Amino acid sequence: MTAVTICDTTLRDGEQASGVVFSVGEKLEIARMLDEAGVPEIEAGTPVMGGEEAEAVRIIAGMGLDARVTAWNRAVISDIEASLRAGVEAVSVSLPVSDIMIKRKLGRERAWLLGRLGEAVSFAKDKGLYVCAGAEDASRADMDFVMEYASLARECGADRLRFADTVGVLDPFTTYARIRQLTDAGFTVEFHAHNDFGLATANALAAAGAGAEFLSATVLGLGERAGNAALEEITMGLGHMLKIDTGVRTEKFRALCERVASASGRSIPCGKPVVGDKIFSHESGIHADGVLKYPAIYEPYEPGEVGAVREIALGKHSGRNAVMYRLSKRGVEINVVEADMLLMKVREMGTRLKRAINDDELLSLCGTQI
Ligand SMILES: [Zn+2]
Structure with missing residues (x-):
């Protein structure tokens, strides 16, 4: 070529x-x-x-x-x-x-x-x-x-x-x-x-x-x-x-x-190819789980190639592994049963707020559970 x-x-x-x-x-x-x-x-x-x-x-x-x-x-x-x-x-x-x-x-x-x-x-x-x-x-x-x-x-x-x-x-x-x-x-x-x-x-x-x-x-x-x-x-x-x-x-x-x-004077849409803020943010359970196992499963190239960082988001579509992963990043380890219970709360909160939930919100949900 x-x-x-x-x-x-x-x-x-x-x-x-x-x-x-x-x-x-x-x-x-x-x-x-x-x-x-x-x-x-x-x-x-x-x-x-x-x-x-x-x-x-x-x-x-x-x-x-x-x-x-x-x-x-x-x-x-x-x-x-x-x-x-x-x-x-x-x-x-x-x-x-x-x-x-x-x-x-x-x-x-x-x-x-x-x-x-x-x-x-x-x-x-x-x-x-x-x-x-x-x-x-x-x-x-x-x-x-x-x-x-x-x-x-x-x-x-x-x-x-x-x-x-x-x-x-x-x-x-x-x-x-x-x-x-x-x-x-x-x-x-x-x-x-x-x-x-x-x-x-x-x-x-x-x-x-x-x-x-x-x-x-x-x-x-x-x-x-x-x-x-x-x-x-x-x-x-x-x-x-x-x-x-x-x-x-x-x-x-x-x-x-x-x-x-x-x-x-223009903003960059969060889904803009290559440079959007959210193009390496994974929320849905199957996708987040796949990326946590092996990023190439659901990513076309490494985020670092375009100066981006991968994110596992939590919200309405999340799965258990994402909840456990996000908590472990904050030094909190929970078992599978606890993760499933917490996941219900995460999904409910994400649905109610119509957005992804942040670490503080996750920790407070976790705190109310534990
Ligand atoms: Zn022209």
């Missing part, structure tokens, strides 16, 4: 999420944390916006990160000049390629668009930049035109093509077919997924399976509408399912996600 480079765009596409604004300080901190997590490429922002946006990109580009720092641009010379002033070594140069966007957003024709692409990519390459030619809304575009666009970008020196599922309408099967068409023709492809149907991670993995060497991602999947492919999900999926090591340090995800969540 081809190696995959993760291109994190939390600071660009992620910040485009409605109501999200990162301060310059937060951007620098997030960039530093992404770099420390081994994320190899960071799309840091859109310099032509000027002000703090340009300043943040300029500082991040000068931080001496191991990650390649890139900036987003329309296919406009003045955009690329702003990126050059920001000091980035790479740019994404983007144009929409679907007819709906070419006609209704730009009021143009395909030929005009190709002219702009050639001019912008050639200009950026002349300046010595690494260039990703972005094909916005490629998933709704005529594939013949996408191939034409990709060919021209490559002729002008573009280093890769970004195939964007801008409104998140692809399924994994179609993604595989489209990306395969491009990689079979020898193009170097980045796949940029959005999550409108909850398929961003699946589509990103399908693209990698079809030979995409680059995948866009954002921390927690933060991004426009339902967001992008989540960095933490696709990294874990690539590693465990496709056996592709991205070099990203997954144990850093928890702190990174918490930082991005607080900077974006």
